[in-house]
Amino acid sequence: MRNHSALVVELPEFVDAKRTRRLIRDMKAALRVDHVNLTLDLSRVEEMDSAGADMLLQCMLEVTKRDGTLALAGISPVAATILELTGLDRVFDILPDAPPVVAEQPAEVFEPAAMNVLPGEAVQSPAVA
Amino acid sequence: MSLAAIITIPARFQTNTVADRVLRVNGEGDSSRPIPIEDSSPLLWELFGQSVFDHLLGQFRRGGVEHISVLREERSSNNRAYSQFWSEWERVASTYLSNGIDALLLISMRSYTELDICELLKFRQHTGSPLTQVHRAQTPLDIVLVDGQAFRSCSGSFRSRLNSVFPRQRGFRFMGYFNPMETPRDFRILAQDSLLGRTQIRPCGNEVQPGIWYGDGARVAASAQIDAPAYIGGRTRVSDSCTVTGASVIEGDCEVDCGTSIDRCCVFPATYIGIGLRVSDALVAPSGLFHLQRNLTVNIRDLRLLGDVRRRHRLQPKNLARKARSLLSGSDRPPVRLSTNSSQTASLQPARWFGRSG
Numbered sequence: 302m303r304n305h306s307a308l309v310v311e312l313p314e315f316v317d318a319k320r321t322r323r324l325i326r327d328m329k330a331a332l333r334v335d336h337v338n339l340t341l342d343l344s345r346v347e348e349m350d351s352a353g354a355d356m357l358l359q360c361m362l363e364v365t366k367r368d369g370t371l372a373l374a375g376i377s378p379v380a381a382t383i384l385e386l387t388g389l390d391r392v393f394d395i396l397p398d399a400p401p402v403v404a405e406q407p408a409e410v411f412e413p414a415a416m417n418v419l420p421g422e423a424v425q426s427p428a429v430a
Numbered sequence: 431m432s433l434a435a436i437i438t439i440p441a442r443f444q445t446n447t448v449a450d451r452v453l454r455v456n457g458e459g460d461s462s463r464p465i466p467i468e469d470s471s472p473l474l475w476e477l478f479g480q481s482v483f484d485h486l487l488g489q490f491r492r493g494g495v496e497h498i499s500v501l502r503e504e505r506s507s508n509n510r511a512y513s514q515f516w517s518e519w520e521r522v523a524s525t526y527l528s529n530g531i532d533a534l535l536l537i538s539m540r541s542y543t544e545l546d547i548c549e550l551l552k553f554r555q556h557t558g559s560p561l562t563q564v565h566r567a568q569t570p571l572d573i574v575l576v577d578g579q580a581f582r583s584c585s586g587s588f589r590s591r592l593n594s595v596f597p598r599q600r601g602f603r604f605m606g607y608f609n610p611m612e613t614p615r616d617f618r619i620l621a622q623d624s625l626l627g628r629t630q631i632r633p634c635g636n637e638v639q640p641g642i643w644y645g646d647g648a649r650v651a652a653s654a655q656i657d658a659p660a661y662i663g664g665r666t667r668v669s670d671s672c673t674v675t676g677a678s679v680i681e682g683d684c685e686v687d688c689g690t691s692i693d694r695c696c697v698f699p700a701t702y703i704g705i706g707l708r709v710s711d712a713l714v715a716p717s718g719l720f721h722l723q724r725n726l727t728v729n730i731r732d733l734r735l736l737g738d739v740r741r742r743h744r745l746q747p748k749n750l751a752r753k754a755r756s757l758l759s760g761s762d763r764p765p766v767r768l769s770t771n772s773s774q775t776a777s778l779q780p781a782r783w784f785g786r787s788g
Contacts, residue, residue, distance in 0.1 A: 317732075348729065348731075350730070350731065350732035350734075350735065351704075351732050351734045351735055352732075378721075378724050378726050379726070379728050381724075382719070382721050382724065382726065382728045383728070383730075383735075385708060385710070386707050386708060386709060386719075386735065387706075387707060387708075387735070388706065388707070388708050
């Protein structure tokens with residue numbers, strides 16, 4: 302079996318063009334981990350535009366390229382409306398709440414050492430190795 | 431029989447009306463500013479090219495009201511403005527009465543009420559009451575019919591005369607169409623009911639198919655699907671591969687870009703809706719949308735999603751929109767490979783990957 306790492310990232314209140322560039326930059330190093338189960342927590346999102354939606358897609362592409370998975374969780378009403386508007390509610394796996402492991406640091410301050418990547422408690426993938 | 435109406439509207443209303451005299455007690459309104467959803471009454475929102483308020487005024491005229499005065503009512507603690515309002519109200523009412531008006535309607539306009547004025551006048555004639563209060567079920571509405579002759583025979587201010595005849599009032603039972611017009615959902619219900627012919631408000635323009643109306647200059651692409659009932663306002667453009675369903679209303683000067691679906695929506699004037707979007711259960715304005723299911727206002731400042739049709743930015747690269755329209759219109763040409771950068775509309779799958787361009 303292949304071990305997967307679980308990673309939960311809480312997105313900030315504003316996910317717009319200005320902030321997504323930095324978010325993507327910060328997450329690049331983290332997303333280079335193979336077989337990561339990434340959950341994006343959107344519970345705090347109060348405003349999101351097309352750049353934010355594009356960032357979600359880019360995360361998905363990057364994660365799936367490395368045999369990982371991506372899900373959205375705790376979606377705020379505003380984020381849900383934008384996802385429906387852009388049709389992305391049909392693209393992502395959507396969870397009602399983020400898994401218990403939650404990054405304490407805000408996503409803007411994004412350091413690999415501070416992330417909740419838990420190799421010691423890796424979730425065993427049901428997929429065949 | 432000569433009939434006049436004094437209509438009072440809340441002080442926060444800003445409107446241009448077609449009334450004989452519009453008396454703005456507290457300053458002038460700014461008719462050029464788009465009306466935001468949150469800050470104004472649904473009575474002022476546009477439906478089929480006219481505000482609901484103007485539709486009501488038209489109904490009064492067709493019902494036989496010859497003279498209409500609109501006063502902006504002041505209910506604040508500002509004593510000066512309050513007394514100024516009532517002075518003006520007295521003056522207008524006294525003027526109508528002294529000019530020989532047979533009956534005077536006093537209306538505080540807060541809801542959409544399709545009053546049958548003929549029936550109301552017949553009721554007044556039958557009862558002989560100097561004052562007739564309109565009731566809906568057991569609840570009095572803010573609509574009163576005053577007998578001109580009875581009031582001319584009294585003395586004192588108009589308000590004191592009203593108070594003196596109040597005990598002799600009769601109640602007229604209202605049975606027509608009513609909408610409280612307090613919330614965005616109320617507006618959506620009115621729009622839907624009007625499309626279905628349940629109200630006196632009729633779409634203006636040409637009924638191009640049963641239940642589908644186009645305003646003057648509306649352009650709908652051949653590949654767009656419009657399901658009845660629907661209203662497409664004047665000079666509005668609905669692009670290729672769009673769908674309009676669920677008794678949707680798209681007001682004038684709008685643009686719905688290609689591949690977008692509109693379902694159970696009202697779209698306010700001059701709204702641009704971007705490419706490949708799914709808009710449902712919403713009131714849509716250039717500044718954002720109100721989601722009817724979630725009872726939530728979502729401000730959208732991304733001109734690639736929603737915007738003012740007069741100000742929207744063009745997508746980059748410059749021919750991206752043309753490529754998208756070509757792709758979505760079902761052309762026989764080979765598939766177009768679209769490339770975007772991170773700032774492009776997310777509904778188009780980006781071909782750009784981390785670290786390299788697509």
